[in-house]
Amino acid sequence: MSDFLENHGIIITGAASGIGRATALRCAEAGASLVLADRDIEGCNETSQLVQKLGGQAEPVEVDVANADSVQTLISHAVDTLGKIDGAFNNAGIEGQSTRRITDWDEDVFDLTMGINLKGVWLCMKYEVDQMLSQGGGGSIVNTASIAGLVGLKGGGGYTASKHGVVGLSKTAALEFSSKGVRVNTVCPGTIETPMIDRLLDDSGAESSFFVEKTPIGRLGKPQEIGDAVAWLLSDKASLVTGIALPVDGGWVA
Amino acid sequence: MGKNLENKSILITGAGSGLGRATALVCSREGASLMLSDIDSEGVEETKRLVLQAGGAAEVRVTDVSNREMVETLVAETVSELGGVHGAFNNAGIEGDLTGLSRWSEKAFDKTLAVNVKGVWLCMKYQIPAMLQSGGGSIVNTASAAGLVGVRGCAGYVASKHAVVGLTKVAAVEWSKRGIRVNAVCPGMIDTPMLDRLLDYVKAPKETVLGQQPIGRFGSANEIGESVAWLLSEDSSFVTGVAMPVDGGFVAQ
Numbered sequence: 001m002s003d004f005l006e007n008h009g010i011i012i013t014g015a016a017s018g019i020g021r022a023t024a025l026r027c028a029e030a031g032a033s034l035v036l037a038d039r040d041i042e043g044c045n046e047t048s049q050l051v052q053k054l055g056g057q058a059e060p061v062e063v064d065v066a067n068a069d070s071v072q073t074l075i076s077h078a079v080d081t082l083g084k085i086d087g088a089f090n091n092a093g094i095e096g097q098s099t100r101r102i103t104d105w106d107e108d109v110f111d112l113t114m115g116i117n118l119k120g121v122w123l124c125m126k127y128e129v130d131q132m133l134s135q136g137g138g139g140s141i142v143n144t145a146s147i148a149g150l151v152g153l154k155g156g157g158g159y160t161a162s163k164h165g166v167v168g169l170s171k172t173a174a175l176e177f178s179s180k181g182v183r184v185n186t187v188c189p190g191t192i193e194t195p196m197i198d199r200l201l202d203d204s205g206a207e208s209s210f211f212v213e214k215t216p217i218g219r220l221g222k223p224q225e226i227g228d229a230v231a232w233l234l235s236d237k238a239s240l241v242t243g244i245a246l247p248v249d250g251g252w253v254a
Numbered sequence: 255m256g257k258n259l260e261n262k263s264i265l266i267t268g269a270g271s272g273l274g275r276a277t278a279l280v281c282s283r284e285g286a287s288l289m290l291s292d293i294d295s296e297g298v299e300e301t302k303r304l305v306l307q308a309g310g311a312a313e314v315r316v317t318d319v320s321n322r323e324m325v326e327t328l329v330a331e332t333v334s335e336l337g338g339v340h341g342a343f344n345n346a347g348i349e350g351d352l353t354g355l356s357r358w359s360e361k362a363f364d365k366t367l368a369v370n371v372k373g374v375w376l377c378m379k380y381q382i383p384a385m386l387q388s389g390g391g392s393i394v395n396t397a398s399a400a401g402l403v404g405v406r407g408c409a410g411y412v413a414s415k416h417a418v419v420g421l422t423k424v425a426a427v428e429w430s431k432r433g434i435r436v437n438a439v440c441p442g443m444i445d446t447p448m449l450d451r452l453l454d455y456v457k458a459p460k461e462t463v464l465g466q467q468p469i470g471r472f473g474s475a476n477e478i479g480e481s482v483a484w485l486l487s488e489d490s491s492f493v494t495g496v497a498m499p500v501d502g503g504f505v506a507q
Contacts, residue, residue: 146340240473248492
């Protein structure tokens with residue numbers, strides 16, 4: 001395997017499962033050292049073990065990305081562990097009540113969804129960018145939006161709002177910091193085989209064939225396929241790519 | 255380094271200079287066998303020389319991509335020379351006139367659309383059946399940041415590049431299920447001869463135009479090559495129908 005992330009210290013949030021876990025494995029394969037964060041510390045420990053099994057370096061950390069103190073602690077811990085932060089994948093997110101119409105979402109779930117998905121990304125960037133600027137050499141940030149950050153999805157309510165917010169926030173960050181060496185992009189996964197999709201299918205009673213038929217490529221995506229895209233965006237190969245919202249969706253938003 | 259395009263046969267149009275040449279070199283580094291095409295025979299022979307010098311393999315055909323028969327022949331000969339076609343970078347393009355919309359000549363407008371839009375369509379028309387026979391593939395078309403936003407003085411060019419984005423999405427929606435991914439790359443201001451001409455036209459000091467680039471510099475052709483090589487590779491296996499800006503943040507504004 002190629003080693004295009006060698007000597008890169010990278011933070012990944014939402015690393016306990018699905019896309020975060022697959023991206024951790026991909027980045028480790030490419031030579032990165034990792035700090036893996038999630039509020040689910042057991043899942044996070046498991047991802048770390050999988051990375052170590054591959055011969056990679058990973059340290060698990062418990063975090064609540066909606067809490068400023070918790071994020072600040074994560075970033076300083078990551079600096080202690082990695083020496084510097086070259087890349088960050090701000091990926092922690094929840095679906096909220098994504099099988100309900102917007103009139104049926106509960107206020108506390110709406111607030112929690114915005115807190116984790118949008119404020120969480122802002123808090124992570126707030127401290128990551130500071131660190132990347134202060135260490136010199138800059139860095140690359142990838143935030144997880146979604147196809148729901150680009151188009152409306154029935155039932156998506158607060159989730160769609162939060163993911164559109166992530167796209168806007170990322171563009172603003174890119175405009176503010178790209179000339180100082182910090183690139184910022186979002187990845188917009190389509191329907192990917194993750195625990196989140198399983199929950200949505202369970203809650204709605206829909207069959208996965210519903211999603212397959214709506215996806216031009218004719219299948220669901222694999223978490224590793226998002227990991228491939230994120231690892232590339234985090235690397236120097238994407239040195240001119242900033243401020244973009246990259247769909248990795250089998251053609252859904254086309 | 256692992257190679258991402260090993261055993262892939264890739265056709266590149268507009269390979270005689272700029273983005274096409276830089277992409278040829280990156281694809282070759284990643285292990286691809288190349289068919290290089292351009293209307294400019296000297297330029298494309300020079301690209302071939304550079305590829306061979308770097309240890310790669312390349313064939314050359316001189317082609318006008320707006321000519322249906324020439325494109326049909328180009329694709330057929332790619333298949334016969336390289337044993338199939340797994341990737342294509344449809345990159346041949348011209349800028350047309352550099353003047354206000356009402357001053358564009360009809361001749362320049364027609365030619366810009368013929369090369370930039372019809373050329374991409376013709377290439378895909380023949381590449382898609384050839385790729386189906388080769389077991390699937392990946393197509394990347396060159397659009398532009400001007401395929402996503404308007405640019406003063408570039409009426410026909412902007413129209414053509416917006417059309418490339420549309421055509422790319424239709425191709426993706428139609429063929430992704432059959433194993434052919436189709437994407438567009440949207441370069442921003444890249445350090446090429448075309449940029450110098452644009453800067454001349456807008457008569458703005460270089461610093462002013464640089465100030466409009468969020469990344470604070472112009473891009474290099476090699477950076478487009480890296481993006482195209484990624485889109486052509488299996489590392490982007492779930493990416494299709496995308497118009498991907500590689501523009502230092504220009505269209506995020």
